[in-house]
Amino acid sequence: EPEVTQTPSHQVTQMGQEVILRCVPISNHLYFYWYRQILGQKVEFLVSFYNNEISEKSEIFDDQFSVERPDGSNFTLKIRSTKLEDSAMYFCASSEGGKGWNQPQHFGDGTRLSIL
């Protein structure tokens, strides 16, 4: 069964450094998402992406964050000048169609980001 893949599984970065989290969504999916989950807390929406542009973002997704689809398969989340509070599990997800309430989002296994 096709799946969303994320790399790396664990990223350790010094505070203030830039980090790029990578995702390969399911190949025929059109909508892509990033979520984060701070340890022990619920999953929070960051951003959704369709047709090479951001379609929705939360208040968490400030100027420190950016997303990109650099080629036909990868979807990346960049965090500039990381802060301690950015430490979390970051999930990438994709769905076949976005504008339907019955579309499940398929999640990757996550990247655990640790900021030192």
Added chain:
Amino acid sequence: AQKITQTQPGMFVQEKEAVTLDCTYDTSDPSYGLFWYKQPSSGEMIFLIYQGSYDQQNATEGRYSLNFQKARKSANLVISASQLGDSAMYFCAMREGFPYGQNFVFGPGTRLSVLP
């Protein structure tokens, strides 16, 4: 206001017994979908089951079923014949149809422990 409420932070169930995980939601949109995800200790998010607001019948998927009570705005997950591998966090999530909100709103989760 919380859109998704899961009132049980933790639940225990004996192996082979059934268990119900509660989820209530808040929306004024007539079109919405409710989803359940499982998060094992390894961290990945696994899609389990979906219920649409217009579905006449409760969703079922193997040992998972959804007790959907629309008037009460509840969508409880029932796991029959619990197995040790069912021990995990379970998240209820909602996606509203208008204005084409593409993000899932997750509840705080319920940690299920299956006892041998």
